[in-house]
Amino acid sequence: MKKVEAIVLRTVDYGESNKILTLLSDTQGKIGAMARGAKKPQSQLSSVSQPFAxxxxxxxIGEGxxxxxxxxxxxxxxxxxxxxxxxxxxxxxxVVELADRFVEEREPSQGVFLLVLTLLSHLEDGKDPEIVVxxxxxxxxxxxxxxxxLYHCAHCFQPVEQALRFSIMHGGPLCGNCHSSDERAIWIKPVTLKLLRTFQAMDVRRLGEVNVGDDVRRQLGKVLKHYIDEYSGVTFKSRAFLEQLHKYDL
Ligand SMILES: [Zn+2]
Structure with a gap:
């Protein structure tokens, strides 16, 4: 028997009244768990078996x-x-799909647990959702x-203050001498690199109002999305839906 604090990442209906939950726990990583009767509204497990709960x-549960x-x-x-x-x-x-993909079953991951919990609180409180993701x-x-x-040129390794381009292939910003070393490098504004550095260094609990223009939002999204695709080796279902939302400007 284990007692954990956890967030519901996913649920799948099982049989007439049960749900199988994928939980992100504080001490045990991801755990798959059956919630018997959870589909019945009057069940004690109903509220704790909802997505994001x-x-x-x-x-x-056993040890393995x-x-x-x-x-x-x-x-x-x-x-x-x-x-x-x-x-x-x-x-x-x-957010929960990122956690789902990055964390293994039963592999301690308190950092990810605390991150997801904090970011869900920010979304709940109405913080800028694009900045949150x-x-x-x-x-x-x-x-x-x-x-x-983010502080050295990804091609020649010299320190960089500002960069005009971010190379996914080389894995970072390019200095003035190297900015044509990757023809597919993403053009960025100085403030985009500054924000990437801020995100990397900041305590997520301290997220305040961030005033960011549309072009910079697009650049941040593009850099991080392509970087994750290139280096994490995982793909995402929920991202396609987010992109649809933007396309139709819902
Ligand atoms: Zn360089």
């Missing part, structure tokens, strides 16, 4: 891999404002040990 779970069974659970935070808002839910889905991407790279080097 954060709770304390008692789980009957394999699924556990939830014996008892208590809801700490439902993140209701997220679940009831299509926009917030789309961004939150991407960019921050998530940057911090996830950090926790996965594949953070981009």
């Amino acid at each position: 954060y709770g304390t779970y008692m789980i009957a 891999r394999g699924m556990g069974t939830i014996i008892q659970a208590e809801l700490n935070e439902s993140f209701r404002a997220i679940r009831e808002d299509l926009f917030k839910a789309a961004y939150a889905s991407y 960019r921050l998530c991407e940057m911090k996830m790279l950090d926790l996965a040990g594949i953070r981009p080097e």
